[in-house]
Amino acid sequence: MAGHRRKKYQSGEGAQYVTRATAMRQLQLSLKDFRRLCILKGIYPREPRNRKKAQRGATGIKTLYNKKDIKFLLHEPIIWKFREQKALGRKIGRAKSLGEFTEAKHLINKPIQIKLDHIIKERYPTFIDALRDLDDCLTLCHLFSTFPSLKHVPRDQSSLCRRLMLEFMQYVIHTKALRKVFISIKGYYFQVEIKGQLITWIMPHQFSFEPQTKEDVDFRIMSTFTQFYIVLLGFVNYRLYHTVNLFYPPRVRIMQEYQGTELVDKMALQSERIAALNFPLWTGQSSTAEEEEAALDTFEVDADDVSKMEKAYIEAEKVRKLKTLFKGMKVFLNREVPREPLVFVLRCFGAEVSWDKTLFVGSTFDETDETITHQIIDRPAIEKQYISRYYVQPQWVMDSVNARELLPVEKYFIGASLPPHLSPFVDESTDGVYHPPEEKEIFGIGGTTVPDDEADDEEDTAAKDSESTSKDPSNEETAAPNSIKKKKGRKQKTAIVPEDENADEDTGEENPKKTPMKEENPVETLTKEERRELLKMKMKVKPGRVASDDPFKDKRAEREDFKLREKMVHKKHKALYKSMMRGRALRNKDVKILEKKRALIEEKRSAKTAG
């Protein structure tokens, strides 16, 4: 007769998912190991289309996994390693509790190695896939490279992270693949282009480690991610180095000056050299990366695509120029400047860099060298200055890279109030978006800048600066001569916006934050009259405007139109229409009455509560 009785949840949505507990039971793993396995294998929970069906009628929200994913996990060989690890843990525990410490030590020193090579290939079938997923990898590795040894984090993880990150940066320097830099309050954003893939990562600021509570971040989970990413980055580095004919692990060229130091561990010396980021790498062949670069091909295209092609050409040309941006420059970093990011950026575009010999290994020339063209400095003043070089602030380097040309150094001199550091990640392609004048100036959007705009720009920056400096009492003294000018700028801006405001209101309009400052600073009270003078000078007669039309005209016309249409209603429907309208009016009236009542009650109540 009939076939098998069909039961609920044996097909469809109900048969597709398993809960986490079921999955753990099927795999015979603890939660800790299950989490680890899922992260390593790239299997994450799913959201079902119909949760009730997927959970087989169970209420609440459960973490669900795809059944097929879990079946796939069953085949994973590293599960056996997990089990071995568990057994080892038990052995260690047993030895410790029996007081057999030598045995325990012996066991601890022989940890079970888990190989992840096959998973890398499995998750990223092609190299490009791996490159696409490198953002997370680089950010996490860079972050973990700054960490001290921690609980739940393997002992050598941070040092390995640092090594691999430095290798990657060395590659970027070698191939000049850096495209954009941005200093944010979070860290340094770097964007590189490798094999046509744009990879962005964040380098944390110096000394950025903060102890975490367990609730904030699950360190174990993050460490597992890092564990996987380390292996990924290692293999990516290997491949990258081999594609450009470099030795892997990298070797640096300059060693002869340290030949006398035989007592020093050669490997340690090598790794320090690499960490300096200041020496070119040893290549397998003599050919350099620049020569290999091929010119863009030309295609015959339609008229529509011509502009696109042109754009591509211009872009390619810009990138080509960018690669040799700092070529021939000799830059000396002062000791207060963050060394690593700046060396990385400068060396990426061909500059020679050095720093104080005692600061870090790998400095190549002294501060006294007369051939130095630029010295990067981040303090308000310096005692001894050389005439032969520019003293610029570090922002100049970053802004130049983002602008893809060497910006005039004047704005970035020692002690100068810097122009704003703009983000290069803002999408420029969108039209009809407001671009601040500073951005226009730096990125050259909209061609030439109008002089009026420039003035505006100055005001803006001055206004911002004044705000920042006024908050900072330590800066107040150094910036005192500038503050007058800045205040003026601010005043001008506020005066421009409201036209019909008189002077009294103007002074009252000052920021509430600013007022206390005013009292303690005598410079500002002195300049008040001056400002008024300035305002007076700004006053001018403007041509009168024709008054706008009667605002009710349209409404009136509409009303008349409506009346006419009402007249057109057929005699047959007139009675109905009238009754309809009457009904509407009545209802409106009711509503109004009720509202009024309500308001009265409300008023009464409020009065009562107040009383």
Place this chain on the structure above:
Amino acid sequence: MSITVERNKRKRVSKRRRKDWRKHSDIQDVDDFLNQQRQEERIGGPASAKKDEELFVIDEQTANELQHGAALSKKERARSRSLTCYKHLEPMTAVPDPIAKRNRVRTKEERESVILKNIREKKRLAGYVTKKELQSKKDREQALKKKKKQPKGTVFKEDVWNEKDEKPEWLNKDTLEHNLNKLKLVKVRTPKGVFKKKSVLPPVEVPHPGTSYNPSYEDHQDLLKAVVDKEVSLEKKEAHLTRVTSACFEKVTPAEKEARWIEEMSQGLFKEESELDVEIKEEKLSDDEDAKENLKLSINPPTDRLKAKTRKQRRIQKMLREEALKRKQVKEEKKKITDIYRLKKLHSAIEKTMEKQKIMLERRKKLAEKNIARTKRLGPREFLEPDPDFSRPCELRSSLNMIKKQGNLLADRYLSLQKRNILPPGKKNLGFVNHDCVTLIIIAVIIRF
């Protein structure tokens, strides 16, 4: 008790059988003697038989020396102790072995002939080295060399993405399959979901221009505005929640509450006389009704034999039922015929539903597009968008050196993974980190005016 004692104290017992002998003869003194003897044997003979030197020791060490001896390190003490494996072989008692002479299997060295031993010793002294020794030395050197060559840390010395076809062509498919199976090299097909990106969101989100260490005024204000807007909306939501929940309830003083309680509890206790009369009447009425209702309410009323249907009744009932069914079928058949003439209408109805479905499909598509960057619900906890990192105007520094770092990069990564549907949100929701609200409001005020 006393009776049994009396019974035991029989004057004479039969000692005919061995059992009786055992039962009734007193051997306590013999047992005691033997026990003592064994005890002494265990200890090592009776103390009376021992000499003074065996029993007593003359303390020759000074106090200082004693102390020094006690200060052995843990390791030294462990070394001085005999090994556990040999300890087990030692006799537990001082009783001498009853078998005086035991034949022990001699070791290999002991078994070796003296002549051979002498020859070998002579050769060794003359400088001969055996082949075996030479080989072992060589092997050891090689092993050490190999070990030294191996790099210490993790090494990557393989190109994982190197395309190389390893399977030989001359093996047929079955053999290959078998071999791979036996070697456990069969690769399980990876489900597609592993390669798929879990979210369209980028791993490292593009930073807001206002987060620059030295932002332009507009960008910074934009960022602050975004922050404030979020904060204000959150507060509004919170205010709404309090308004519709806790604020809904009337607030009463304790005294008033007490009074109300008394009033409620004393309901129906003290009544005026006029009220009483009316209520009595009412009560009577209600009682009757209750009784009726109670009867009706019986779930399973008792059956009555007298009320049972007769056979005839049942037959007629069945007939009627069948007739009705037949009529219904006839009607359905008729409807089928008439439906032919309704084809047009049916067609239009189908089209209508199709159109509706199309619209629904489009709507769903649109919804999916809208929700493409949505964070999915992966666990019992909901993901809350974290507050954007920002620096207050007072925190901005003109120099890179004095930059005030904001936000926690690790937490940022953790939340980003959660946002991109990779991790289910954790125990504690980091989402809303309440910054200094007061300053935010100040900022809001500044922005508006």
